[in-house]
Every structure is written in C-alpha cells, then in structure tokens.
Amino acid sequence: MSDMTSTPTKKKVFVRFDLLQRVQHFIFLISFSLLGFTGLPQRYPLSPISTAFFELTGGVEVARNIHHASAIVMMIVSLVHVLEVMYRVMVLSTPISMIPWISDALHVYEDVQYYLGFRRHKGYYGRYSYAEKIEYLALIWGTVVMGLTGFMMWNPISTLRYLPGEAIPAAKAAHGGEAVLAVAAIIIWHFYHVHIKHLNLSMFTGKLSREEMLHEHPAELAAIESGKHEVQIAPTVLRKRQMIYFPLAFVLVAAFSVGFYYFVAFETTAVVTLPQGETVPAFYPLTPTPLPTPTPTPEPVAVTTLTWEAFAGPLAQKKCSMCHGATAMGNVNLTTYADAMKVITPKDSANSKLVIKQNAGGHPGQFTADELTQIKAWIDAGAPEK
Amino acid sequence: MTSRNRYHHKIGLIAAGALVLLLSILVTSPASAGKPAQETEKYCLQCHSDPNLKMTLPSGETLSLFISQDVLNHSIHSPLGIECEACHTDITTYPHPAISYQSKRELSRVYYKSCEKCHSANYEKTLDSMHASAATGGNLEAPVCTDCHGSHNVQKPDEPRTLISETCSKCHGQIVDTYKQSVHGMALISEDNKDVPVCTDCHGVHNIQDPRTIQFRVQSPELCAGCHANQDLMAKYGLSADVYSIYKRSWHGVDVSVYKARWPTIWHDSAVCTDCHGIHDIRKTTDPESKVNPKNLLQTCKQCHPTAGPNWADAWTGHNEISLERTPILYYVEVFYSSFTPFVLWVCVIYVILQIVRSIVDRVRRSMP
Structure with missing residues (x-):
C-alpha cells in the first residue's frame, strides 16, 4: 500500500505499488495480452487476419497451446493475488479500498459536472478512484467468467456429467463475448485513463510524485500527510493473525492445486487419432470376362x-x-x-x-x-x- | 453514333460471329455423322459375325472373335460411321498381321489407347486418376476406358443415370450396395432423382482421385456444400441450406476451415461431414439407422470422444442457429453479451469523450490570454 513511514513532513515521492503488486500486474498484462492475441483469432477464425495469425504461430493448435499456457499463468497470478489480499485484510487490517462506496457515486456526479463545465474541479479521490475500482472489479468478474467457461471448454466431457449439453456452447458464447468486452474495455477505458490522459507509470516504477498524488488521489494524500493513514499492529497480534492466515492459505493453495490439476489433465476430450473409417476393400479383382453369349442363329431353314x-x-x-x-x-x-x-x-x-x-x-x-x-x-x- | 449505339453495334458483331461459328459446327458435324466415313464393318463382319469364331491366346484363354451386328447397331459409334478400323488401327486387311498379346487383359490394355485419338481430353484426365496410378503400381486389373464404357457396345454412360453406379459396381460392388441403401442411392433408384449424387458427382469422372487423402478430406465439406448449401435445391426437399455456414463456425468446422485455408496438406482429426453422417451410407436424420439419428448420435460422437456421457450430444449446435426453443441457456448468454457489451462500451466511449472534450477546452482556455 502507500507509504507507511510516520514522518509527517511533506515528501516528494510516494510509494504506490510494492514489488509484488508490480510483478503481478506485469505477469497479468503479459498473460492477458497473449490470451487476447491467441483467443480473438479463434473467435473470428474465418477472417483473413486470423488465418494470417495462425500461420504466424504455426497453426491453430499452437495458438491454442499458447492460450492454455497463458491461462495457467493467469490463474497462478490470480491465486497469488487472492493470497496477498487475504494477508492484507486479515493480518495487516488494511482497509478494503477497492470496494465501490457512496463517495464513489458522489465522485462520478462531481466529475460529470466538471466535464460538462458546471464545476471547477473533479472529485477528490482517495487511494483508488471509481475508474480504478470499476476496472479492478471488472477484471475480477472477467477472470472468474473466463476461468469457469474456459474450464468447461477445456473439459467438456467432465462438465457435462453435471450440466446439460448446451452448457458447452453457452460457455463458448460467454467466453467469446466476455473476451471482446474485456479487450475493448481495456483499450477504451484503461488505455485512456492510464496511457493517454496522463501516462501513469506507477505500476512499473511503483512511485507517484506529490504533484501526481495531488491531482489523482488528493484525499489519500491528505490522509497520508495528516498521519491518519498508518495502522500500527502489535507484534503479538500480528503473530496470532498469521497463525490463522497461514493454515488457511495452505488449504487454499492445496485446493487450487487440485483444481488446477483437474483443469489441465482432467480428461482427454477427443481421441488423438481418428478411428479408421471405411474398411471395405475398394477393389475387387475383375472376374474373367465371360465369352459373349452368341446371338441365336436363325432357325435352320426348312x-x-x-x-x-x-x-x-x-x-x-x-x-x-x-x-x-x-x-x-x-x-x-x-x-x-x-x-x-x-x-x-x-x-x-x-x-x-x-x-x-x-x-x-x-x-x-x-x-x-x-x-x-x-x-x-x-x-x-x-x-x-x- | 452514341456510345450506347456503338456498344450495341459491337454486341451485334460478336453475336453474328458466334452465329457463323455455331452454324459451321452444325453444318459440318451432321455431314460426317450422316454419311459413314468407313465401310469396314461390313467387310469385317463377313468373318466376325460367326459366333464360333475364336482363338486361343498364349495365356490359355479363349478369345472370342465374334462381333454381333446387333450390338454394333446399338452402340454410339457404329451408327455414326465410326467403324472397326477407327479403333483396330493395326488391322487393315485380311489376312491380319500376327498378334503378340499374351492375354485378354493385355489386349484390352493395348486397344483402349485408341480412344485417345478422338477423346484426348478425357484420356489425358484418366492419366491423373487413381485408376491410372494403380495400374502404374502394377495392378493391371485397374480399369481402362473400355472397362467402364464397353468396347463394341459403347453407349452414353449416363443414360439412365443409374448406369453410372452400375458401372462402378463392376469393381466396387460392396460400396455401391451400401450406396443403394443410402438416402441418395434410394432416391436415385426409386425415382430416378436428378438431384442426388451418383458416384461420379463426388469422386469425379475421368480423373478420379484417391478419396482417402488429406486434401480430399479437408475439401469434403465443400463437396457436400455444393448441394447442401444451395437454397433452391434444399428447399425442394425441406432441408436447411444453412448447415454448412453454421458448421464452418462450429467446433469442428473452425479447424477444418482454418486448415483448409492455410494448411491443406496437414491431417487433422476435426470431424468433417462424413465422419458423422457416413460416406456411402448417408441416411435421413429421421431414419433409425442413421448415424446422426438422435438415438445413435451419442454413439457416433463416441467414435472420437469415447468417454462422453449422456448429455454430450446436446452440446452439438453445429447445424442450428441459436434459438430460444432449442437452446435457451445459449440464447440468453448471447442476448446478454450482445446487449451488455455494447452498453458498457458506449458508456466508456461517452465518458472518455467527455474527458477529452473538457481537456481540450481547458487547454484552449489556458492558451488564451
């Protein structure tokens, strides 16, 4: 989270994302991009761009393997993130700053007024603006939908032991629909807010300047500078909480590993080689042509x-x-x-x-x-x- | 002369030219057909009309030398004046030159080459055929022109249309028997249906290719689509003409389309039409013996998906448009994404545009004194 030092003096640079968060973001963005690049051509397979892409990767199977490998990476990053958030919330008592709140609705109202010229300034955002929160929640929703529908398509036979048959084409439709939504939203929403409006590199450098904090997260800056932000936890309490957290985390990792094993190696959906088709001998040797039947000669003349x-x-x-x-x-x-x-x-x-x-x-x-x-x-x- | 008139003038010239050409063909061909060019038939039949005329070949086979005038009269060649010497080019008089054929088959394999004289295009096509390559591979039983068309009794090969499958059945009897039980074969035999395919419609005529190759497999859906994507033809029989276009977007069809587009020589296992519907034994979906009859469908799926459970066959939507009645879950998922996605994206776009407009306005205001 943000800077935890207790000096109330006005700092120039603020740590916004720690190394673990930055690594998570980086791996997630790589796997997301690979999934998008290998997935969208599969959704629109007949377009010339898609076939050109398949040619580039060396076949639709290769694209699928990259897609599957990237999905595995994304699932691992997601697990790491769940464990991290649990640790922050359970052990460090960090406020859950990603949940949208009434203040966010107010900020939207204020911002729209500002954009329409009825107000002189935008809303005073805290640690995360509503734009960031909504993107984060959309990402969680998307990851869950893509993970579930992806599992169904990866293991359709196992899935259909419990669900009706049309669940598989429905999963395919949802997977494709969600993919288009996610990629388009990233391009419109994320790229504008983080790359175009103001190139914010804090996800890579981990830092924001005071100037940037003042513009983007004034409420958080005020909280930090007033010293309200820090949470002190006694070592005994910390240890006690860790005693609960680590077994729980272990169970979660174990459960994930089992699920993960099934995800990847649950079933062989289709046989690798097609059963031999027609086995009828296609050729019977010609029987010797019989002598032509002589046309009956005229009756012997009387x-x-x-x-x-x-x-x-x-x-x-x-x-x-x-x-x-x-x-x-x-x-x-x-x-x-x-x-x-x-x-x-x-x-x-x-x-x-x-x-x-x-x-x-x-x-x-x-x-x-x-x-x-x-x-x-x-x-x-x-x-x-x- | 206006340009429109000039255009008409040109068309007229072309039409006149075409007419002259057509007339010249019409005038010349019946002339040769009406007046037999050769008179060899009468001469040869002096001896060869003897039903007992025969000789023994070195192979021990007895070769009948009897030619029935009746058969010749019913062939397509003789009435047109194309007589003995047209094909038996090596025999011009009596006594005949000595023959060197060891067996009847050898004789056939030498004499059929005469066909090339007049039918060179089709003759050359056969050289690329699977039959020709079987012969090159040493199988001298592989058919030559006369094995399918006959020799002295050559007639139109497709009158009636059933004659085609009968011809093929001379060697491929078992397959033709299967075909006769299929929806195509039954329609051909029972009602002389002109729409259903006979052997040559799928396999080609003279340049028949090996149907077990990758290329044939990858292209086979398009072969079926030739008829089954034809709106008018399918409407005649109450069949959907969308089966191919939907298949192309299905699980199996995507692979097939992608491979066909880029790697037509790579084998892949995704199902093509014949894997589920059968090849020569295609039946109506409603036929209890059809491989794709709802009762047999799962069993058909299990050819490739051996562990599939009872719900499996319902996952197949490759020939049906999404509909509320047939696949409600799929329908609602589609409805959700086709309305939710544009909604979200429009909100995003409008919100971003608002910000862009505001920042431009701000910049302009700041730059003004």
Missing part, C-alpha cells in the same frame, strides 16, 4: 426351301462375297448360281470343292456346323437353283 435363291445364295453373299465376290479371289466367284457351280458338284457334296475347303476348317468366313450340314444337304439334293 428342307423344302434348300435352294440357291432361298438359302445358299444369301449365305454365300453373307459369308463369302468379300473375297469370292467381284474380286473372285482364287478364281472362285460365288455371286451367281452358274459361277458357284464351278466349285460345287451337285449330288456329290463330298467331292464339291466348296465342301472340301470348308470341311478342313479355319477358312475365312467359315460356315458354322449347322450351315455346313445344310450346304451338304442342299448339294446332295442336287443343288437346286429354285
């Missing part, structure tokens, strides 16, 4: 029509004419009855040149067995033309 015109002529045209047509390959022409008779001996199929050739088989335009039988029958019947 014996009565076994003539050149009705039977042998068309057959010769179909099977033989390509070679033994106009081209008369081998001097054999089967286009007309007269020419055909040169290779056919009527009533003697066995000695007909045509039958001898066909009987040998393998001749281009080979007759089928049926056709050959019929040809023989036709010849043996005298090879009638009509």
Whole structure:
C-alpha cells in the first residue's frame, strides 16, 4: 500500500505499488495480452487476419497451446493475488479500498459536472478512484467468467456429467463475448485513463510524485500527510493473525492445486487419432470376362426351301462375297448360281470343292456346323437353283 | 453514333460471329455423322459375325472373335460411321498381321489407347486418376476406358443415370450396395432423382482421385456444400441450406476451415461431414439407422470422444442457429453479451469523450490570454 513511514513532513515521492503488486500486474498484462492475441483469432477464425495469425504461430493448435499456457499463468497470478489480499485484510487490517462506496457515486456526479463545465474541479479521490475500482472489479468478474467457461471448454466431457449439453456452447458464447468486452474495455477505458490522459507509470516504477498524488488521489494524500493513514499492529497480534492466515492459505493453495490439476489433465476430450473409417476393400479383382453369349442363329431353314435363291445364295453373299465376290479371289466367284457351280458338284457334296475347303476348317468366313450340314444337304439334293 | 449505339453495334458483331461459328459446327458435324466415313464393318463382319469364331491366346484363354451386328447397331459409334478400323488401327486387311498379346487383359490394355485419338481430353484426365496410378503400381486389373464404357457396345454412360453406379459396381460392388441403401442411392433408384449424387458427382469422372487423402478430406465439406448449401435445391426437399455456414463456425468446422485455408496438406482429426453422417451410407436424420439419428448420435460422437456421457450430444449446435426453443441457456448468454457489451462500451466511449472534450477546452482556455 502507500507509504507507511510516520514522518509527517511533506515528501516528494510516494510509494504506490510494492514489488509484488508490480510483478503481478506485469505477469497479468503479459498473460492477458497473449490470451487476447491467441483467443480473438479463434473467435473470428474465418477472417483473413486470423488465418494470417495462425500461420504466424504455426497453426491453430499452437495458438491454442499458447492460450492454455497463458491461462495457467493467469490463474497462478490470480491465486497469488487472492493470497496477498487475504494477508492484507486479515493480518495487516488494511482497509478494503477497492470496494465501490457512496463517495464513489458522489465522485462520478462531481466529475460529470466538471466535464460538462458546471464545476471547477473533479472529485477528490482517495487511494483508488471509481475508474480504478470499476476496472479492478471488472477484471475480477472477467477472470472468474473466463476461468469457469474456459474450464468447461477445456473439459467438456467432465462438465457435462453435471450440466446439460448446451452448457458447452453457452460457455463458448460467454467466453467469446466476455473476451471482446474485456479487450475493448481495456483499450477504451484503461488505455485512456492510464496511457493517454496522463501516462501513469506507477505500476512499473511503483512511485507517484506529490504533484501526481495531488491531482489523482488528493484525499489519500491528505490522509497520508495528516498521519491518519498508518495502522500500527502489535507484534503479538500480528503473530496470532498469521497463525490463522497461514493454515488457511495452505488449504487454499492445496485446493487450487487440485483444481488446477483437474483443469489441465482432467480428461482427454477427443481421441488423438481418428478411428479408421471405411474398411471395405475398394477393389475387387475383375472376374474373367465371360465369352459373349452368341446371338441365336436363325432357325435352320426348312428342307423344302434348300435352294440357291432361298438359302445358299444369301449365305454365300453373307459369308463369302468379300473375297469370292467381284474380286473372285482364287478364281472362285460365288455371286451367281452358274459361277458357284464351278466349285460345287451337285449330288456329290463330298467331292464339291466348296465342301472340301470348308470341311478342313479355319477358312475365312467359315460356315458354322449347322450351315455346313445344310450346304451338304442342299448339294446332295442336287443343288437346286429354285 | 452514341456510345450506347456503338456498344450495341459491337454486341451485334460478336453475336453474328458466334452465329457463323455455331452454324459451321452444325453444318459440318451432321455431314460426317450422316454419311459413314468407313465401310469396314461390313467387310469385317463377313468373318466376325460367326459366333464360333475364336482363338486361343498364349495365356490359355479363349478369345472370342465374334462381333454381333446387333450390338454394333446399338452402340454410339457404329451408327455414326465410326467403324472397326477407327479403333483396330493395326488391322487393315485380311489376312491380319500376327498378334503378340499374351492375354485378354493385355489386349484390352493395348486397344483402349485408341480412344485417345478422338477423346484426348478425357484420356489425358484418366492419366491423373487413381485408376491410372494403380495400374502404374502394377495392378493391371485397374480399369481402362473400355472397362467402364464397353468396347463394341459403347453407349452414353449416363443414360439412365443409374448406369453410372452400375458401372462402378463392376469393381466396387460392396460400396455401391451400401450406396443403394443410402438416402441418395434410394432416391436415385426409386425415382430416378436428378438431384442426388451418383458416384461420379463426388469422386469425379475421368480423373478420379484417391478419396482417402488429406486434401480430399479437408475439401469434403465443400463437396457436400455444393448441394447442401444451395437454397433452391434444399428447399425442394425441406432441408436447411444453412448447415454448412453454421458448421464452418462450429467446433469442428473452425479447424477444418482454418486448415483448409492455410494448411491443406496437414491431417487433422476435426470431424468433417462424413465422419458423422457416413460416406456411402448417408441416411435421413429421421431414419433409425442413421448415424446422426438422435438415438445413435451419442454413439457416433463416441467414435472420437469415447468417454462422453449422456448429455454430450446436446452440446452439438453445429447445424442450428441459436434459438430460444432449442437452446435457451445459449440464447440468453448471447442476448446478454450482445446487449451488455455494447452498453458498457458506449458508456466508456461517452465518458472518455467527455474527458477529452473538457481537456481540450481547458487547454484552449489556458492558451488564451
């Protein structure tokens, strides 16, 4: 807290934040920034800025790991802060200066009047102005909301043993909504009040000048300078209080450690490798292609029509004419009855040149067995033309 | 001439040019179709119409040399005058040159290359296909043009549309059987539905890719979205067309989108459509056998979240807009942050602006004498 020395003389410099507070602030701001930088792209994953960021970190998983690590750091800082505040309040009896009070409402009223030009000066703030108090309380609210919803999203299966299913998407919505609110509020409220309006570095240097104290915390300055501020605690009382505090702090740390263990290692939400999907063999070897079913040959022509015109002529045209047509390959022409008779001996199929050739088989335009039988029958019947 | 007229004039010129081009195509192509260019069919069938014509290959297989005139008449080529010699380029006369094929398969794998002569674009596509790489890998059973399209009986491959899946089923029978039971397959078979996908709609036609790769997996949601994000198409069947856009913002979808955008070659396990809905066995959500039927949903989640409890499946909101009826808690959280956040931030902004205005006014007053 502030300067505890009892000299009522007017000092030039006042200690505002001790080392522990400054370290807490520094670690918190680092983890907050990392959480924001790695979290917002996850909230707006489809924006080109987000994908560019993921590329920068080396993947959405890396961003998530940084997010988780930063969350762990923030939780530890929060625990340290709880322990510190408990020590101040329980052991040192430091006044709880962060709780908003009626005076803060009055200061808001006075300030608004001042900003609107109806008043010559702002409210006389004490150790913490309402702007600081509201930011601090918002931070506590935010940390609790983010911690709880973060736990739910980190351990959704365990969470849903006790809560309805939609708690998880609700947690996601709250986590994202709170994140946007927190980051925007820091940029608008915190950056203006601490960086722009007046660059206040007391969180890093730990000190404020008397001039700054006069402007920012006149009521506190007055209290310090009047000597009202100091609280003297007898060593015996201090020791007695510490005897209560330390076991309590130990229990708190133990409880936190257990909770922390569960937070990080409670469950494996999803399997690391996907179960194998389709296992159906995608290929069956082709079975040998069956021989095509021959199209049924025309019914054997009735014996009565076994003539050149009705039977042998068309057959010769179909099977033989390509070679033994106009081209008369081998001097054999089967286009007309007269020419055909040169290779056919009527009533003697066995000695007909045509039958001898066909009987040998393998001749281009080979007759089928049926056709050959019929040809023989036709010849043996005298090879009638009509 | 006004610029508007000049514009019209240009359009007219282009249209006229296009018309001439179109006419020339129309005039030339039926000319070649109407008058058969070749007369080889009649010549060849002198011998090859013999159903018993066959030969024995060195492999011991019997190769039938019978070609049915009837089959040719019903093919797409023969009536257009594209006859034997168009494909059998090595045989021009009788007696034929000696053949060197050891087996029927070898013969098929040599003859299908004739297709390239006329169908070069599709032929080249097949060279990039999974089938081609299987053949390169030594599997000579991998299909070539004729295995799917037929040879002497080549016909339009998609008339009727069911023919496509039938063709694939020659080798992928088990998968096609599964597909026939799916919502897509049933609609195709029972009502010849023109909207449902057949094999080639998802797998591609000639350049069919391996569907087990990372790229295929990462891009698969977009494949489904091709139809399932189409408002008109989905309205026809009473389905939501928002499933994809909401999925993209969901737990699983974010990962998929982020990966697809930047790392399309990295495997990741976040669920894509097919992980929950199935692949060839996709069924209606209301079908008791559907993997995403409310009764089976938890079991489906457990594929990846094995320890999930009974409330788990309710956490899934990846296809539904936030609504008071379905997810009241989520709805109120959204309402809270969408009203509280702007309220707080506006108060902050107004308060800061007040201070800035006052400090500027102060500074101006101080600087004045």
